[in-house]
Amino acid sequence: MFLSLRTYLREEKPKDMSQQNEQFKKVVAHCKEYGFIFQSSEVYDGLSAAYDYGPYGVELKNNIKEYWWRSMVQMHENIVGIDAAIFMHPKTWKASGHVDAFNDPLIDNKDNNRRFRADQLIEGYAEKLQEKIDKEVIKARKRFKDNFDETKFLAESPRVVGYREQIKTVMDRFIKATGDGDMVELKAIIEDYEIADPETGSRNWTDVRQFNLMFSTQLGNIAGEEGKLYLRPETAQGIFVNFLNVQKSTRQKIPFGIAQIGKAFRNEIVARQFIFRMREFEQMEMQFFVRPGSEMQWYKYWKESRMKWHEAIGTPAEKLRFHDHDNLAHYANAAVDIEFEFPFGFKELEGIHSRTDFDLTSHQELSGKKLQYFDPELNENYVPYVVETSIGCDRMFLALISNALQEETLTSTSGKESTREVLKIHPALAPVKVAVLPLKRNEDGLVNMAKDIFKQLSFSFNCQYDDTGSIGKLYRRQDAIGTPFCVTVDFESLDDNTVTIRDRDTLEQERVPIEKIEAIVRDRVNMKQLFS
């Protein structure tokens, strides 16, 4: 959960923060304007950290889920899927460690009653120091131009050296306090470095205390503590408790996996950055059950396999990186994040964890039921080890759309320049695959032919018919929602049954017979390409 010192003493070239913020604002505004994502309950001024997916958002999200499901379940003969209930027996969360340890350190500001995560306040302080270093580097690079030696500058500039030492001291204390679960020390760090509420500047803090992130609710027919239920904070436990049900009913042999897509809920103290951190979100998780001792081999396999999954949709390799965990959770013997460079910097997109036999053993102990596998090759029973891949669907959505949204300058044949906003999403994931547009909306012949083509194509793809503006405007709208193909019906179409088909990325227009449209589109939007 906490970032490492390495994250703060950046090794990559500093980025211009204001540019990053601008890009992020554009992504958020685009999502609203084009019907991808709306603030939940907006008419009541919204509910923080809850979002609704609009007409294009739900299509894109479903396509992400389908891509994940097909590559994990359909493409692996030894992985099967389930859809477990969100409510689980409360003992589940005792066994998993969530009741006792799924906490964040909470601190309140006494002047304004605002709540913060103590760790985020301290990390924010270190991040500010790092930004000061970045600014010094940018200034020096401008001043010394080609003669600038960044490594030497970082090692010798007295101001930069001072900032770096300060980051190291504060982060060393922070990492130790976090590891020890020492809330008093966390408060001491905040006081020693005079860390203030970033908005009001107030330093009037309460003590730091642990805050459990699970939402609880009550069973209808049982009063008091006994009827207390939790909304699941991860989907994984639904898989663990079903391990034997699935193994026996599908006659799987180890190694095998169980996959699931579903909602998870966390009462995040501070939920920020749009759909990056929400209180209700969706996870795509897979638990891979292996023979004890073989887990590192499978951990390596899934690390590589998951990175390929991200790259296959065209995410540039330089925007993805692995980040090994320095502090392992109590249940893990290895853990790595796949980080993506969001507009606000590199952040966790997916986690791959070697979870040992912790979860199955805990459920076995607390339930008193055996959760063991009989290995016919070894002729013995054991509790399998587990390698988990876990990705947030919403975070994947944000990564995809942040990477895809581009502003391009176009030059017409007459030399006139214009800009377009285009979502360069892989065609297989695009919300709408093809738009059918009549060149003129008042011409019955064109409209009828376009509607007929739309009807035919809609048997195969999610498509759109649109005649609400000039053809230029219609193209721009389809570019903005990422539609890979636009079919235009013009007067020539009425004579020879051909149409033009425009490619979103190259802008090339090809004249093709109507009966060929489906095959052309199918070829490009087929998810099959992503799997090869």
Ligand code: GAP
């Ligand atoms: N079963 C393991 C597990 O839940 P995690 O690192 O806590 O691990 C896995 O969560 C993934 O779920 C993260 O990599 C992230 O993509 C997503 N995720 C976690 N908390 C989230 C939140 N509050 N909002 C959106 N996505 C979240």
